[in-house]
Amino acid sequence: MHRQSLLRLARQTGAFPLVELPPPYLAPSLHFSLHRSPNQASNFSSTAVAAGHGRDLSKSRGVSAIHRTGPKFKLGVSKYQLPKPVARGEVAKRHPTPDHGLWAFFPKDRQALSSPEYDVAHGRSWSIQELREKSWDDLHALWWVCVKERNRIATSNLERERLKAGYGEYEATERERIVRRTQNGIKHVLRERWYAWEDAQKLYKDGYRPQYDGTPVASELETASGEPEKPGKA
Structure with missing residues (x-):
């Protein structure tokens, strides 16, 4: 109402x-x-109007972050010295670095937008059987090679979207799918090794001691000779 x-x-x-x-x-x-009191003839206000002047003495009146309104007076900045931009001709030229690490985010021709011929020229993903034969350092290095390749594909996709090229999306998506499959295989192998390490740790805590290279343990040597083997004895 x-x-x-x-x-x-x-x-x-x-x-x-x-x-x-x-x-x-x-x-x-x-x-x-x-x-409401009968003497009150206007709405409630926290600031009284100056007697005889009719002016609002509040300097912050009208400042609203909601309505995006500023103060009624200009704010001077002469107290603070503003920085001046450097002219384009005075900027020192930077020499390009041919072996800079950021070039890994671009194709071999160092173009921001990769061609469909470049993206389609790739092999298959690493299988889990192949990854199981790799050491920890090899898996670590291969993982970051995949990360660098995905970053390179993301750079090309962003440039393709900016230029609205209209081609190359399928080839880039297929290449990224192969890289992601390799990463999933690496995580699968590392997960297997983690579970194997947990099982071995549990067996060791339960008292199981495996034999290595057919070498008998101390209990078997003691049973065969009647006395425990001494250190350094042939």
Whole structure:
């Protein structure tokens, strides 16, 4: 209900008890008008107007982050010295680095947008059987080779989207799928090794001691000779 209509209704029904009025959350202004002092002729304000001047002395009046309004006066910055941009001709030239590491994010021709012929020229992904034969250092190196290749593909995709080239999406997606399959195989092999290490640790805590290269353990040497083997004895 409109505020003016509620005030008019409050003046006409001033003698009505509060129980006949709508709830406060539906008509708060109606309840406020009934309890308002008769001497108060205007809405509530936290800042009084200067007597005799009629001017608002609050400097921050009108500053609102919601309505994007600024102050009514200009803010001077002469107190602080602003930096000046360097002219283009005065900027020192940087010599290109042919072996810079960031070139790994681009194809061999060092172009931001790779060609479909370059993306389609790839092999198959590493199988799990092949990855099981690799050491920890080899798997670590192969993982970061895959990460670098995916970053290179992402760079080409971003440039392709910026130029709206309209080609090369299928080849790039297929190449990234092969790289991701290799990464999944690396994680699978590392997960297997982790479970094997946990099982070996559990067997060792239970008292199991494996034999290496057919060398008998100390208990078997003691049973065969009748006395425990001494260190350094042939």
